[in-house]
Amino acid sequence: MTRPLLHDYYRSSAAYRVRIALNLKGVEYDRHSVNLAEGAQKSAEYRALNAHGLVPMLEIDGLKLTQSLSIIMYLASRFPDPPLLPEDPGDAAHVRGMALSIACDIHPLNNLRVLKYLKGELGHDQDAVDAWYRHWIEAGLAPLEAVAAPRAGAFLFGDAPTIADICLVPQLYNARRFDVPLEAYPTLLRADTNASEMDAFAAAHPDRQEIPA
Structure with missing residues (x-):
């Protein structure tokens, strides 16, 4: 698997969630910091990657995934252990x-x-x-x-x-x-x-x- 790339901002709580999930799953990844305070998420370069102009975005398995909970549920399915939801x-x-x-x-x-x-x-x-x-x-x-x-x-x-x-x-x-x-x-x-x-x-x-x- 190509090493995933997480587009995030250090103080974004949504990106923080995804960092936790990646760590729990033991997935090593690279980070691209998108400076929200300076408006980097609005740049043409970033919007070409992510039309929403938000973080986080995770590039993994040839996909560009957005929305933290959607990303986390993908990771939960892709890497089943440890589980992030109860079985019942x-x-x-x-x-x-x-x-x-x-x-x-x-x-x-x-x-x-x-x-x-x-x-x-x-x-x-x-x-x-x-x-x-x-x-x-x-x-x-x-x-x-x-x-x-x-x-x-x-x-x-x-x-x-x-x-x-x-x-x-x-x-x-x-x-x-x-x-x-x-x-x-x-x-x-x-x-x-x-x-x-x-x-x-x-x-x-x-x-x-x-x-x-």
């Missing part, structure tokens, strides 16, 4: 639901392009933008805690990391960047701590990535 269909649906609550309900509202639009075109000051960010994280984490707690173990579901934990860890990283209080979410914090102690998660952390000049 009901349990798998529960885990997917937790992952989607982060990736579809929390993250899109706090995406960098949304924050730039709030501050730029709509003219909100930084305090208002930060309040927006914290509001939507808190609105999403509270129900996630309630859903996860009854069936959690060391991780959000049971005692092995799943796609839900892959989504959780980057989201809590972002929450801490914006000083969101997290004490009300003990289940989420336990899963985050246990995941972050694993090499696959630790190596994917933004602080361990090349930072664009």
Whole structure:
């Protein structure tokens, strides 16, 4: 297999998810940093590769894959071990639901392009933008805690990391960047701590990535 190429940005939570999944699967890959802060994702060169102009994008097996959860599910099928979902269909649906609550309900509202639009075109000051960010994280984490707690173990579901934990860890990283209080979410914090102690998660952390000049 040709070595995969991940187009990412060190602080993109969606790209962070894919880095974790690649590490969990033991897939070695190369990185191409796309500097979102400088608008590199809008360049003609990058849009020729990825019409969406977003990260992550993974070039693997002759494919150009976009959208983090789609990429992760491809990796889950392509490299079955370790599994990222439980075998039982009901349990798998529960885990997917937790992952989607982060990736579809929390993250899109706090995406960098949304924050730039709030501050730029709509003219909100930084305090208002930060309040927006914290509001939507808190609105999403509270129900996630309630859903996860009854069936959690060391991780959000049971005692092995799943796609839900892959989504959780980057989201809590972002929450801490914006000083969101997290004490009300003990289940989420336990899963985050246990995941972050694993090499696959630790190596994917933004602080361990090349930072664009």
